[in-house]
Amino acid sequence: MAQDATLTRPARARRDATLDEQKRSFLRMVSHELRTPLNSILGFSEILTSELYGPLGASQYKEYAGIIHDSGQKLLKLVNQVLEIARLEGRALEFDLASEPLDAALEDVLRGLAGEIAARGTRIQVAAEALPSVHADYRGLRTMLTQILANAVAYGPEGGMVDISARRDGGHVEIIVRDRGQGVDPREIPRLMAPFQQGDTALTRSSEGAGLGLPIADMTCRAMGGRLRLAPAEGGGLEAQIRLPAALP
Incomplete structure (x- = not known):
């Protein structure tokens, strides 16, 4: 607190701007690291479900691929919501x-x-x-x-x-x-x-x-x-x- 009080207003503004940019950078990184594997799960499970390259064999495989795809969609939705709240709480979203x-x-x-x-x-x-x-x-x-x-x-x-x-x-x-x-x-x-x-x-x-x-x-x-x-x-x-x-x- 005492250290913060010694900062001038421009210095506090520069510090806050730096912290906000660090938050945005961190959230961009987390978003990429979470969404990339999830998109792979969704994409490949969709290919399996549609049997794009031929039949899978046992009918259970297609059913399981569908379950993986649905579960991936639910997880992606949750990840998006958590990241959205983090951006809002961290003031990492800019509104025009x-x-x-x-x-x-x-x-x-x-x-x-x-x-x-x-x-x-x-x-x-x-x-x-x-x-x-x-x-x-x-x-x-x-x-x-x-x-x-x-x-x-x-x-x-x-x-x-x-x-x-x-x-x-x-x-x-x-x-x-x-x-x-x-x-x-x-x-x-x-x-x-x-x-x-x-x-x-x-x-x-x-x-x-x-x-x-x-x-x-x-x-x-x-x-x-x-x-x-x-x-x-x-x-x-x-x-x-x-x-x-x-x-x-």
């Missing part, structure tokens, strides 16, 4: 805030989640034909919406509905994403929003995964100058209430 149309962002997100949505038989209902634009980061906005919608699809009932609405409220845009699932006890909500502290909640008991999607969405939203709140939805389910700055005129 600009006017971002919600329509385009939502279209990209739903396209990326098409497999999960189809597997659950979920119907997505958007309340307005033209959604307002927000002042946000291109990647950050899509990351946040992906995590929130993936959570709503995973924890809503099979064949259920997810409602999405957005409206301009002064200098902000309010986005509501609501599922029709069993909901959660309001006392559990703070744990759902805290990285690595979810424990055995109603959500983590009913589905696979480490429960990191909502903390990532919350941290990303705050990094873009917004806020995310969870609340029990009227009539059942869980409601994500997102508030972001509206696009600048």
Whole structure:
């Protein structure tokens, strides 16, 4: 502490910038070292599953290759989430805030989640034909919406509905994403929003995964100058209430 107090403001700024760059460099290295072998596992297991170079022989081999591929995908998703939280906590992500149309962002997100949505038989209902634009980061906005919608699809009932609405409220845009699932006890909500502290909640008991999607969405939203709140939805389910700055005129 005493040593830090002797530093001038420019010196502290240079030190902080150096530390931030070291964090970014370390995370790039970890990301590469983790993703490279995982991509190999996914690629080769996919070749085996498709029997690209001829039949494998016993039918069990193809089944096992499929299990390896599915397990690799789950592990890659978890690795990506842990690295995303590390980047957010370490301020190793740079956000370029600009006017971002919600329509385009939502279209990209739903396209990326098409497999999960189809597997659950979920119907997505958007309340307005033209959604307002927000002042946000291109990647950050899509990351946040992906995590929130993936959570709503995973924890809503099979064949259920997810409602999405957005409206301009002064200098902000309010986005509501609501599922029709069993909901959660309001006392559990703070744990759902805290990285690595979810424990055995109603959500983590009913589905696979480490429960990191909502903390990532919350941290990303705050990094873009917004806020995310969870609340029990009227009539059942869980409601994500997102508030972001509206696009600048």
